[in-house]
Amino acid sequence: MRDRLFALLGVESGEESMVSWLLMQSVFIGIFFGAFDISAHSLFLSIFDEKMMARGYVVSGIAGIILTSLYTGLQTKMKFRFFSVINLFAVTVFTLLLWIALLFTSAKWVVFLVFIMLGPLNILAALGFWGTAGRLFSLRQGKRLFGLVDSGLIVGVIISCYAVPVVLSFNFASRNILLISASSVLAATFIQIIIGAKYRIESQKTEKTENSKDSNKSVFSILLKDRYTVVMAVFVALSVMTAFFIQYSFMAVTREQYTSEEDMAKFLGIFTGSMMIFTLLIKLLAFSYLIRNYGLKICLALAPLLVAVFTLIAIGIGLTMGYTPEASSGFLIFFLILALSRLFSKSLKDSIESPSFKVIYQTLDEKIRYQVQSGMDGTVNEIAALTSGLLLAGLGLLSFVKLIHFSIVLQVIILLWITVAFMLYTEYRKSIRKALEAGAQATNNIKSEGITAFQSRFSARLSIRNDYYKLISGEPDPFSITSDRRYIKGLIEHSGRSTDMNLLPLLKLISDNEKVDPILRENALRASDDVKERVLVASGKREHASVLLSGSRTPHTTEILRLLRDNSIESRRFAIYMIGKFRLIDMLHEVCDCLANPSLESDAVAVLGSFGEEAATEMMRYYVSSGNTHAGNLLLRLLSNIHTQECSSFLFSRLWSNSREMKEAAVNGLVAAGYKPTEDERDRLHQLISDTVGLMTWNLAARVCLEREKNTVLLNVLNKDISRWRTYLFNLLSIAYDKGSISKIRENLEKDTVESGNFALEMIDLVIDETIKAKIIALFDIVTDEEKLKNLWHFFPGVIPVFDRLLEDIINRDYNLLNIWTKACTIRNITELKGDIAESASALLFSPETIIQEEAARLISRSKRDLYNTVSQRIPDSERKRLDNIIEEKTASEELIYEKIVFLSKFFPGIPEEELVFLAEKIEYAQFDEQSDKIENCILWPLSGSSNNPVICYACDNNLSNPRKDLKGSFYSLDLDYLEEFSNHFPERSVDILAYIDKIEV
DSSP states (O other): OHHHHHHHTTOOTTOHHHHHHHHHHHHHHHHHHHHHHHHHHHHHHHHSOHHHHHHHHHHHHHHHHHHHHHHHHHHTTSOHHHHHHHHHHHHHHHHHHHHHHHHHOOOHHHHHHHHHTHHHHHHHHHHHHHHHHHHHSOHHHHHHHHHHHHHHHHHHHHHHHHHHHHHHTTTOOGGGHHHHHHHHHHHHHHHHHHHHHHSOOOOOTTHHHHTSGGGGSOHHHHHTSSHHHHHHHHHHHHHHHHHHHHHHHHHHHHHHHOOSHHHHHHHHHHHHHHHHHHHHHIIIIIHHHHHHHTHHHHHHHHHHHHHHHHHHHHHHHHHHHOSSTTSHHHHHHHHHHHHHHHHHHHHHIIIIIHHHHHHHHTTSOHHHHHHHHHHIIIIIHHHHHHHHHHHHHHHHHSTTOOHHHHHHHHHHHHHHHHHHHHHHHHHHHHHHHHHHHHHHHHHHTOOOOOOOOOSSHHHHHHHHHHHHHHHHHTOOOGGGTOOOHHHHHHHHHHHHHOOOGGGHHHHHHHHHOTTSOHHHHHHHHHHHHHHHHHHHHOOSHHHHHHHHHHSSSOOOHHHHHHHHTSSOHHHHHHHHHHHHHTTOGGGHHHHHHGGGSTTTHHHHHHHHHHHGGGGHHHHHHHHHHHOOHHHHHHHHHHHTTSOOHHHHHHHHHGGGOSOHHHHHHHHHHHHHHTOOOOHHHHHHHHHHHHHHHHHHHHHHHHHHHHHHHTOHHHHHHHHHHHHHHHHHHHHHHHHHSOHHHHHHHHHHHHTOSHHHHHHHHHHHHHHSOHHHHHHHHHHHOSSOHHHHHHHHTTTSOOOOOOHHHHHHHHHHSOTTTSOHHHHHHHHHHOOSOOTHHHHHHHHHTTOSSHHHHHHHHHHHHHHOHHHHHHHGGGSOHHHHHHHHHHHTTOSOGGGSHHHHHHHHHHHOTTSOHHHHHHHHTTOEEEEESSOOTTOOSEEEEESSSSOOOOEEEOTTTOOBSSOOSOOOEEEEEEEHHHHHHHHHHSGGGHHHHHHHHHHHHO
16 A cells, blocks of 8 residues: 555655655644744734834845855855754754743744744755755656655645644644744754665755856856846746735734734634645646646746736725725725735745746756756845835835735736746747757767777677778777777687688787787787698688788689688678778679678678768669668668768658668668758658657557556557657657757656656747647647547547457557567467457468567467467478477477567666567577586576576687586577677667676676
8 A cells, every 4th residue: 555655656666765754854844834934923913013024024034145145155064964954953943942932921022033033944944855855866856756745845834724723722822833833843853864864965966066167156147147047036036025015915904804813823824724725736736737738928927917816806995995994894805805815826826836937947057057946046035025025114114005005016016027927938938949059059069989998708809890890901900999908808819719811910919019918919929820820721711711801912703702602601701801801892782682691791881881982872772672671771870871962862761661670770860960851851751750640649549558457568568669659750850850959859858747848848839840740749748648649639530449459459560560579468468369369360370570470379379279270281381390389388488589588688678679589589498417518609597506697608718707517407598699690780789788798797
């Protein structure tokens, strides 16, 4: 139950204890706020009038500025862990001293002191609490949990407010309410000690700010830096002044309505508690709806417009019906209108205005964002409070100024506030454009850095394999690539395993370099002598090819073709290198043919890449004629590095390919090349983007169905596929529009908060064309999937399917719309064959994908075996025997590709399962009775036995990197050459592969 509650509140695993303590503290601090506020106002207004209250605001504002400045200064000189406790303890002591002073005397100066310390002590407690929360939570956690702990403060205020009338009914003196405040903040202090002891409190969010050149500037210099921050400051100041004027008028009529100290305290308790409940409801239910459907402009203008209406009504009633107690009916209505004005003013400020400003802060540069925010909440707020107090006190000194005149002055302030609200929205839109431009510039300035150090033998080996052509052709000096010891050692070991004359110059450079370890230099010299000796006696095709490649004479075409047709991978590899080294453009077609061979693809890519623009025409011609999907992807990747109009146009035309992989390769290439479409091409892109949104609409409907069924397995799989389509859509948008702007939009959408989400929607409104804007907004709106679907169905017809129908739709859906892994998991989730699913399952036995065949056979074997007999004769002999064994349950589950993928995904969580199919098909399941001498050049994963630690054996020395005396038991084994092929096949996954191997070896 507890875990379910935390999950409902957005608390993730491992955060429960920290959030519990902070939430408990927030409730106690909320009780402190509410009790102190009621006690201070009821005590003060029972002795003083409203004019004295205005003077109290002035003194309170001065005290607040002094104490917040002191807080800021001490905070930078002390460790926050200790300072936060001292801060809350000081608030506790000061509150206790005020209560003790009231016990001994009811002198006016004591009551006045209690009133003027209300604001400063509240600010100190709030600063300490939010300082702790900001340091406990990372940026990502804060976006999820700040709203939760903020709700804890509101709940605390509600508890204290409703508790006051109850305790007062038991003859509890109103001055003793301060004791409740002191006790609450004391409890919060003890919790702060516990938090400091249990968790590491350090500043994370302000680290960038402290290191920036703006950190030494004063708050005023930052706020006055440009028109935008100035307008923000004026808006905040007018908002605070409005709140003070409303509070002043409301407390003045409350004082007349409730003359008794206890009656006033009871009323304020009930009124404030109800107001906070109203605030909480608006915050939870209304803000998201308002900003989503009506935008930030309405959210900023709503509070001043409503308050202006209530103030205008109050003025009219006061002037016509009276505003003094003598006019009983008129005064009561006047009092109710001012109460409503206070209710909406406070509620809308906390629930609409404050969250709206969080959206506005998103547009500020991170270097000054938190300084501006603290300046608005602290300095600007206190200066506005002081100004309000001075203005109210000044008006109170004029004998002809009555209570109704304060409402008239307030109406003028509100009109200014409304004007500034619209000005602020205009500046906000301008700031979005600046943020988009800054995002574009930042994106263009990103530079990639290569690997300079190697953590394992495998990472060095893989790098040597990829650099080999470069080393023997363009850059013979290995030190121009890296001077890493493992790399140099790997080159020497590589030469020791081969008779390759092309490595002799490299070995000589290593042996002559005095900066290299003497042992490595000696090994290089010995390896060089060994290669020379073997070359003298060797007479094989491989050695002959090596000699041809190392020479300066261009080999005959017939010699190269003979090597390309040889069964030896090494001979064919040398032939490819010859074509590159001797610049044989006429033979590029043969190099392209090698792209389909996993063992040669990296060599073919290296050679084709070295030709650059010279190879473009041949690569495009081969792409059109070959029909090989993987070779096509590699060609598109190569063409994206050739920045000519012809290549870019060719890539653009591939966006309409039938193959999903081709589309993704083309769009990635265009994004990488920074392609700028023409107007006609942008119109075509709009249609493609619209089609993609339509595909994602189907996926969303499927996700809703799975959520209703609570099928978490398929839901997780489908979410990954949805994420893949989302990436593709953003890449299309990056081509159609500015890449930096789209990157900024995506960044804010992925923060997954109401504020950042609505900021992103505002950017979409500015950037995206009208023809597709509504569809994009409907897809990325910050609402539930069901609401999204209702909006998307205005453009794309559809329904939420029933579960059984969805399963059938998934397994029959085009491979280019849903990936192989999603289909395999869906087949795994079908419990029995019935209806049309039976026919679909039998058809899947003829799928070109092995994993789909296996899962279909497994499904048939457990529910309807006779179905297999009706179609088995039509299955090719090469596949029937394997499927027969699955049907007859002779195949161990560990031999199935599905199980291998599940196993691999535990070790490579960053690699999508559909890509792991490549490795899973190469993995072998074996059982060893004793250690075998044939175990070499592979990685072994124990499936049983005393240890689950993987081991690696290299071919050069047959030594395990994790030596073990016993290798008995069940294993998954994978040849290291396949890992190299996978890294070349999916170059963006090399980091995941290397990180895992490094962890094993190091």
